[in-house]
Amino acid sequence: MLGSGAAGYPDGMHLSWPPPARFALVLALLWVAYVLVWTPGPFSLRLLGLYPKKLGSRIVGWAATRTLPQSWRQPLLGRFASHYGINLAETEFPLAEYPNLQALFTRRLKAGLRPQAPVVPGFVNSPVDGRIIASGCIEAGTAIQAKGLPYRVSELLKHDPAAARFEGGHFLTLYLSPKDYHRIHVPCEGRVTAVSRVEGELWPVNDASTGHVPRLYERNRRASWTVLGSGACEGLEVAAVLVGATHVGGVVIDGRWLGGRPLPKDGGFAVDRLPCAPGDDLGTFEFGSTVVLLIGGPRAADWAPVAAAGDVRMGARLGAYR
Numbered sequence: 001m002l003g004s005g006a007a008g009y010p011d012g013m014h015l016s017w018p019p020p021a022r023f024a025l026v027l028a029l030l031w032v033a034y035v036l037v038w039t040p041g042p043f044s045l046r047l048l049g050l051y052p053k054k055l056g057s058r059i060v061g062w063a064a065t066r067t068l069p070q071s072w073r074q075p076l077l078g079r080f081a082s083h084y085g086i087n088l089a090e091t092e093f094p095l096a097e098y099p100n101l102q103a104l105f106t107r108r109l110k111a112g113l114r115p116q117a118p119v120v121p122g123f124v125n126s127p128v129d130g131r132i133i134a135s136g137c138i139e140a141g142t143a144i145q146a147k148g149l150p151y152r153v154s155e156l157l158k159h160d161p162a163a164a165r166f167e168g169g170h171f172l173t174l175y176l177s178p179k180d181y182h183r184i185h186v187p188c189e190g191r192v193t194a195v196s197r198v199e200g201e202l203w204p205v206n207d208a209s210t211g212h213v214p215r216l217y218e219r220n221r222r223a224s225w226t227v228l229g230s231g232a233c234e235g236l237e238v239a240a241v242l243v244g245a246t247h248v249g250g251v252v253i254d255g256r257w258l259g260g261r262p263l264p265k266d267g268g269f270a271v272d273r274l275p276c277a278p279g280d281d282l283g284t285f286e287f288g289s290t291v292v293l294l295i296g297g298p299r300a301a302d303w304a305p306v307a308a309a310g311d312v313r314m315g316a317r318l319g320a321y322r
């Protein structure tokens with residue numbers, strides 16, 4: 001006859017829990033398996049699901065702002081520019097005058113290199129050098145990210161309670177690669193009404209991610225800037241949304257539109273209808289990412305894009321009234 005052990009179990013039988021370290025390892029392995037199985041897209045994107053994207057972005061951002069010794073700038077920054085195809089003939093200053101990598105990324109161009117397209121009724125010009133990767137109509141409160149993946153405009157403009165007013169308007173998505181000029185400029189004539197920022201994730205914004213990660217733009221960190229058209233742009237309302245990405249955590253709205261106030265980490269505020277002109281500074285990407293333009297307003301139905309895909313330069317016309 002077996003004797004009675006502790007807690008009513010027979011002698012020689014007992015329950016044991018694994019040591020805490022082993023238990024933590026098992027949980028970690030289960031989490032890794034979950035990420036690799038359930039993250040959509042190619043295997044490289046699944047591996048990125050394991051990468052600490054915010055921490056990695058902070059480290060890269062810190063490294064990019066370290067001042068380089070004068071003798072290092074030409075070889076290091078030159079190699080970087082050569083690798084990504086940055087056109088150094090367009091930069092405002094010689095390469096050796098940029099103190100660090102971030103200064104090179106946020107460089108200005110030589111004066112006169114990006115003239116604004118001639119004014120026509122309802123014009124919206126490109127705010128960036130980049131590539132149009134998606135465009136279309138805003139229907140049922142959604143826009144298309146890529147490959148038919150929708151996202152909600154109300155979530156993209158998280159801190160705008162009246163985002164539904166863009167229904168029936170248009171969206172254009174412009175991707176900036178590492179070689180591109182990384183300042184963002186005002187796309188039309190008008191008066192600025194609001195700015196905001198949304199704290200979010202930092203998934204990469206490239207062809208693999210936009211085609212596989214659902215609701216990417218409404219998940220990632222972003223900042224927005226909204227303007228009511230005036231003059232030739234009367235009847236339009238345009239929102240520019242600056243979407244961050246892995247190693248591109250810095251989405252910066254130009255201080256001119258903030259009125260001396262800090263932009264909340266996750267929030268926004270109204271702007272007292274400050275006048276703006278096409279080509280004015282709007283913001284900066286610290287590295288590169290994506291700008292989503294939303295075009296609404298009473299005359300949005302009269303507006304049409306002139307191109308639905310392809311490379312564009314800052315100041316080139318994106319669309320106008322028919």
